[in-house]
Amino acid sequence: MHKHTNAKESAAVKPGSEEPARRKAFKRVFRHMGVAVLGSVVAQAAIFSRPARAAKILRPPGALPEKAFDSTCIRCGLCVKDCPYDILKLASWADPAPLGTPFFVARQNPCRMCKDIPCVKACPTGALDPLLTDIRKADMGVAVLVDHENCLNYKGLTCSVCVRVCPIRGEAIALKPIQNERGLLQIPTVNPDKCTGCGTCEKHCVLSEATIRVLPRELGLGLSGTNAVGRMVW
Amino acid sequence: MVAANRFLRTVSALKRRRWLLMRRSVQILIVLAFIVDLPEIGRIAAGNLSSSVWFWNVPLTDPFVMLQSLLAGAPFAKTVLIGAAIVAGFYAFFGGRIYCGWVCPINMLTDAAYWLRQKLKIKGNLTMSRELRTVLLVMALVLSAISGTLAWENINPITLLQREIMWTSAAGLTFLAALFLFDFLVTRRGWCGHLCPVGAFYRWLGHYGRLRVMAVKADACAGCSDCIKVCPEPHVLAPLVAKKAVTVTDSDCTRCGACLDKCGSGALSMKLDLRRGATFRGIPIVKK
Numbered sequence: 301m302h303k304h305t306n307a308k309e310s311a312a313v314k315p316g317s318e319e320p321a322r323r324k325a326f327k328r329v330f331r332h333m334g335v336a337v338l339g340s341v342v343a344q345a346a347i348f349s350r351p352a353r354a355a356k357i358l359r360p361p362g363a364l365p366e367k368a369f370d371s372t373c374i375r376c377g378l379c380v381k382d383c384p385y386d387i388l389k390l391a392s393w394a395d396p397a398p399l400g401t402p403f404f405v406a407r408q409n410p411c412r413m414c415k416d417i418p419c420v421k422a423c424p425t426g427a428l429d430p431l432l433t434d435i436r437k438a439d440m441g442v443a444v445l446v447d448h449e450n451c452l453n454y455k456g457l458t459c460s461v462c463v464r465v466c467p468i469r470g471e472a473i474a475l476k477p478i479q480n481e482r483g484l485l486q487i488p489t490v491n492p493d494k495c496t497g498c499g500t501c502e503k504h505c506v507l508s509e510a511t512i513r514v515l516p517r518e519l520g521l522g523l524s525g526t527n528a529v530g531r532m533v534w
Numbered sequence: 535m536v537a538a539n540r541f542l543r544t545v546s547a548l549k550r551r552r553w554l555l556m557r558r559s560v561q562i563l564i565v566l567a568f569i570v571d572l573p574e575i576g577r578i579a580a581g582n583l584s585s586s587v588w589f590w591n592v593p594l595t596d597p598f599v600m601l602q603s604l605l606a607g608a609p610f611a612k613t614v615l616i617g618a619a620i621v622a623g624f625y626a627f628f629g630g631r632i633y634c635g636w637v638c639p640i641n642m643l644t645d646a647a648y649w650l651r652q653k654l655k656i657k658g659n660l661t662m663s664r665e666l667r668t669v670l671l672v673m674a675l676v677l678s679a680i681s682g683t684l685a686w687e688n689i690n691p692i693t694l695l696q697r698e699i700m701w702t703s704a705a706g707l708t709f710l711a712a713l714f715l716f717d718f719l720v721t722r723r724g725w726c727g728h729l730c731p732v733g734a735f736y737r738w739l740g741h742y743g744r745l746r747v748m749a750v751k752a753d754a755c756a757g758c759s760d761c762i763k764v765c766p767e768p769h770v771l772a773p774l775v776a777k778k779a780v781t782v783t784d785s786d787c788t789r790c791g792a793c794l795d796k797c798g799s800g801a802l803s804m805k806l807d808l809r810r811g812a813t814f815r816g817i818p819i820v821k822k
Contacts, residue, residue, distance in 0.1 A: 347681045
């Protein structure tokens with residue numbers, strides 16, 4: 301009864317606006333929150349359904365692990381600007397990396413491994429780790445001889461270009477003799493602990509598609525003892 | 535005599551556009567500072583509007599970009615913190631959306647779209663809530679937190695435009711063209727006035743900013759409301775024209791000065807308003 305008269309009264313004062321201001325404000329806020337939450341879910345799905353980062357996209361020296369790098373790099377391009385050899389590029393929408401993040405492609409233009417590492421010094425956020433002071437400790441990836449069948453050294457020639465251009469030659473990559481039916485072969489062999497992944501070997505491979513390539517470390521290296529050998533695991 | 539007349543006419547024409555000219559100069563100089571190598575001096579600004587180094591020492595960082603980065607899980611880094619503190623302090627003191635009016639290069643794009651819209655007398659207008667930008671702001675921050683990447687930076691047209699200019703890549707041009715067409719054909723002042731979360735962030739940051747448009751000579755106002763017609767955020771001027779306030783307090787104001795250029799009566803001016811709780815003829819200022 302009481303409620304009824306109340307509604308009548310307010311309707312008489314201003315027809316169509318009987319809702320209290322506070323309820324209206326709450327409705328508005330909740331509607332906006334709803335849109336934000338729904339939109340975030342959709343957009344998050346869009347962000348995560350982007351193509352995976354291609355192995356040929358390499359990060360500058362000192363780059364944090366991919367996930368930490370994605371959150372820490374603020375896409376300012378200062379590392380790109382301070383690279384004296386213009387090797388780094390910022391990803392555009394055409395590149396399989398988050399928009400505006402720095403990368404280089406080994407086959408086009410490998411890292412020159414400057415002693416003073418200017419790109420790391422330029423980074424304002426630490427996405428390129430300032431604790432990296434020795435370029436030989438950089439980890440941009442690891443070189444892997446991906447195609448034995450086409451490598452000239454495996455065919456018995458002594459091409460060895462990848463070994464001769466390596467900035468840490470002898471340590472990161474060396475020729476190791478292997479005896480097979482063709483005779484004594486000199487095989488380019490990478491030492492993953494010393495290889496920085498600068499990509500010089502991949503750049504200079506004389507074949508039209510390089511048989512030695514720099515891959516992100518987790519793609520390029522095996523790891524022992526985590527899988528049950530030849531057995532089914534129940 | 536004729537020459538003198540023409541000269542005087544040019545001077546008065548320039549004077550009638552002085553805020554626009556100042557604003558364009560600042561916008562263009564900021565764009566140039568990032569891309570032009572001066573002889574003997576070099577480049578004044580390195581980086582882009584996400585984070586930059588000015589005069590080889592002064593770091594400046596967009597606090598909105600840094601906030602996304604922190605929410606995504608990045609650790610604090612000294613340089614960007616200093617840079618973000620300088621920028622945030624500046625806008626918090628002077629007024630947030632000065633960034634939109636005087637710094638952001640997208641403003642030139644959307645102003646051009648609006649100008650063309652007026653020239654061609656395009657009437658069609660999709661009505662959108664101005665609060666959409668707040669929703670997008672919340673979305674950008676929530677998304678950064680749950681996806682671990684800088685969500686808005688995946689599409690941010692501001693840095694996209696800078697990269698297009700600096701490295702002449704064309705991949706983002708489609709987005710910029712779409713943005714232009716959207717403002718030109720679909721919604722009046724659609725991007726900056728309704729959608730851009732960067733503007734919403736600075737609006738919030740500079741809510742108490744002290745540089746304000748004021749009706750210093752309120753008696754001179756003839757009530758023609760020409761100022762409202764040119765204002766990109768017309769609702770901020772309504773209390774002034776209605777003589778309910780002497781100061782624009784709404785943080786939507788971009789301090790672009792379009793109203794000052796337009797007002798022929800000299801009633802308006804832009805000033806640092808350091809007095810708090812000022813009143814107008816004994817009537818308290820209407821805040822909202």
